[in-house]
Amino acid sequence: xxxxxxxxxDEVVKAGWAEETGGFASLAxxxxxxxxxxxxxxxxxAARIGADSKAPALILAxxxxxxxxxxxxxxGVTAEAESVLRSANAKASNRGDVMSFERALxxxxxxxxxxxxxxDLVSVRADMxxxxxxAEIEAFAREIDSAxxxxxxxxDRYVAEGAAGS
Numbered sequence: 001x002x003x004x005x006x007x008x009x010d011e012v013v014k015a016g017w018a019e020e021t022g023g024f025a026s027l028a029x030x031x032x033x034x035x036x037x038x039x040x041x042x043x044x045x046a047a048r049i050g051a052d053s054k055a056p057a058l059i060l061a062x063x064x065x066x067x068x069x070x071x072x073x074x075x076g077v078t079a080e081a082e083s084v085l086r087s088a089n090a091k092a093s094n095r096g097d098v099m100s101f102e103r104a105l106x107x108x109x110x111x112x113x114x115x116x117x118x119x120d121l122v123s124v125r126a127d128m129x130x131x132x133x134x135a136e137i138e139a140f141a142r143e144i145d146s147a148x149x150x151x152x153x154x155x156d157r158y159v160a161e162g163a164a165g166s
Contacts, residue, residue, distance in 0.1 A: 001084050004077045005100035009107045017070055018110035019044040045114030046121050056126030059118065064133045067115045071140040074108045077101065078147040085153045098154045105147050112140050 013020045
């Protein structure tokens with residue numbers, strides 16, 4: 001599970017769906033002081049794909065393809081996490097596994113926000129039906145919610161096993 005989670009995180013960054021974070025200090029700064037982007041400017045993903053300037057049809061195709069890839073990748077990691085959660089082996093996962101899966105979930109949420117923001121930017125310029133793209137992004141959001149449920153179960157299991165062992 002840890003390898004799959006780490007590979008997903010690497011893929012999210014490599015594909016340019018989300019920016020690589022600078023660790024816990026950067027995350028804490030972002031959480032305490034808000035977004036690091038300039039107000040009103042496109043975020044990382046939207047700027048990278050030119051959501052506010054390039055041909056809308058190309059941008060919409062890119063968003064749906066990226067969202068599908070991110071969703072399918074997360075589904076694979078979630079399936080591994082779910083099999084660990086259902087395992088009767090109490091030592092099937094440890095704190096590191098749980099943290100890796102939660103990190104993958106955070107990266108997925110960052111990518112989702114980027115896809116949604118890019119869609120919002122391009123849809124104001126496009127006289128096109130964006131419902132299929134919006135539906136794909138919503139499907140990704142549902143996959144994230146499913147992964148969040150599994151992450152909560154893994155965390156609860158880890159805490160329960162820790163309490164039983166003490």
